[in-house]
Amino acid sequence: MRAPSAILAALAALSVATDAASLRAAGNGTNVNPEIVGGVEAAVGKHLYLAGLRETAAGSTFCGGALIAPKYVLTAGHCIETDAFTANYVALGTHFASGSADGERIRVTRRIVHPDYVSVEGTPFNDWAILELETAAKTKPIKVKFDDNAVGTVATVRGWGSTRSGGSGSNVLKEVSVKIWDNAKCDKAIQQTSQGAAQHVTDTMVCAGGVRGQDSCQGDSGGPFTVKGANGEDVITGVVSWGYGCALQNTPGVYARLSKAQDFISPYLSA
Known part of the structure; x- marks a missing residue:
């Protein structure tokens, strides 16, 4: 789950080498069927808060999101700050990456990117x-959780992103479980990639995964990074953001940490 390199460079960048930094959004939907790497099909009708960002109501999903209030969806800043796609609609409660067979499709009237969002050499910061x-x-x-999670906590990522870096995938919603890393360890792992020297993991980010064959990938950007709440329900604690390739051993995916965006997000929870 991450944004297209078109959001980085061009649609052709969906075939970038696995060690290249990549946002986790999808292609334009005409030739991309997004899916999660190494995951399983999510239960139908269980994660209705999950949103698919689309240019047309029945078109293909290019990024994910999560309904956090009746009229507001949380997603990644890089899914909005791009000339490649425009989030005109969200599809809610659907199991599919495109079409109108289930769920509801609602027009987007306003797109609000975090005021400190910036992309530096392809890496998004303050990505909300x-x-x-x-x-x-x-x-x-x-429900939104602004508290940080302990290292080793199991989180779940869901979306319609690629099954491999630059690959295509299923039209159905997928999910994968990943463990949260220590940020310093994650930063060191990123530095060891061939292009990692220019990239750094900051306190606005949280890392998870690093197990070969299990990760978010292109097409999953903006989707919810969730943990279990006190009653066993899903709570969102991060947003799919970026990574180097997908599902590489000892190279975790990077997510935008919600604890650092509380002032930005909270007003919309009661709006």
């Missing part, structure tokens, strides 16, 4: 954005 919807969703929003 809010989409305001034309009408309130019928779907129940996911």
